[in-house]
Amino acid sequence: MSHLDDRYLILGLTGRAGAGKDTAADILCDAYQFYRFAFADPVRAEITNAFGIDPTIFHGSAKERKIEALAIERCSDRVFTTTMAKHGVSFSAPRSPREIMRWWGTEYRRVQQPHYWTRIASDTLHEALRRGFRRIVITDLRFDNEAAFVRYNGGVIWKVTRVLAEQSPANHQSEREVDQITPDVTINNNRSMTSLAAEVMKAYQASHA
Numbered sequence: 001m002s003h004l005d006d007r008y009l010i011l012g013l014t015g016r017a018g019a020g021k022d023t024a025a026d027i028l029c030d031a032y033q034f035y036r037f038a039f040a041d042p043v044r045a046e047i048t049n050a051f052g053i054d055p056t057i058f059h060g061s062a063k064e065r066k067i068e069a070l071a072i073e074r075c076s077d078r079v080f081t082t083t084m085a086k087h088g089v090s091f092s093a094p095r096s097p098r099e100i101m102r103w104w105g106t107e108y109r110r111v112q113q114p115h116y117w118t119r120i121a122s123d124t125l126h127e128a129l130r131r132g133f134r135r136i137v138i139t140d141l142r143f144d145n146e147a148a149f150v151r152y153n154g155g156v157i158w159k160v161t162r163v164l165a166e167q168s169p170a171n172h173q174s175e176r177e178v179d180q181i182t183p184d185v186t187i188n189n190n191r192s193m194t195s196l197a198a199e200v201m202k203a204y205q206a207s208h209a
Contacts, residue, residue, distance in 0.1 A: 018168070
């Protein structure tokens with residue numbers, strides 16, 4: 001039995017990096033006034049604080065760019081740096097925001113507490129509901145317990161697929177586990193933005209049929 005009832009629509013978006021999850025969420029927000037958040041929102045906040053960086057580097061193409069400001073030696077969180085030392089990671093090499101987010105979210109926080117991020121997400125979800133939002137999209141499901149969190153709260157899972165994203169090797173645990181999540185709906189993002197918008201809107205309307 002789900003924790004929430006059918007007065008709410010909670011969507012969890014999954015898919016490989018670069019598949020178009022954020023774009024699909026943009027469409028839902030623009031067309032249907034969804035409230036959006038991501039499991040990675042607090043990851044970015046913690047990294048911003050620990051490295052003393054501008055949070056805008058997590059957006060767009062900047063998140064793939066290696067920069068000296070994200071070298072491990074620049075981090076003020078000694079538990080994180082100790083964790084990275086155990087993995088044999090270079091402390092002086094420039095790193096991209098995506099690299100640091102993966103390490104911070106998985107090798108650091110999830111190893112310490114497997115439900116660290118879902119507990120924060122639960123607080124965010126229920127605060128959004130308290131504020132009156134009834135359509136909510138979570139933009140970045142990557143792990144089984146994140147999918148279970150969505151389903152427990154009465155949500156459904158959409159997988160956004162794109163050939164170019166699927167062709168990239170799954171070099172990190174977070175990408176490999178994405179492939180194991182079984183979605184309720186698959187959104188094809190192999191054509192134009194207009195086609196993606198049509199697919200997203202069709203799937204949303206079908207959920208209300």
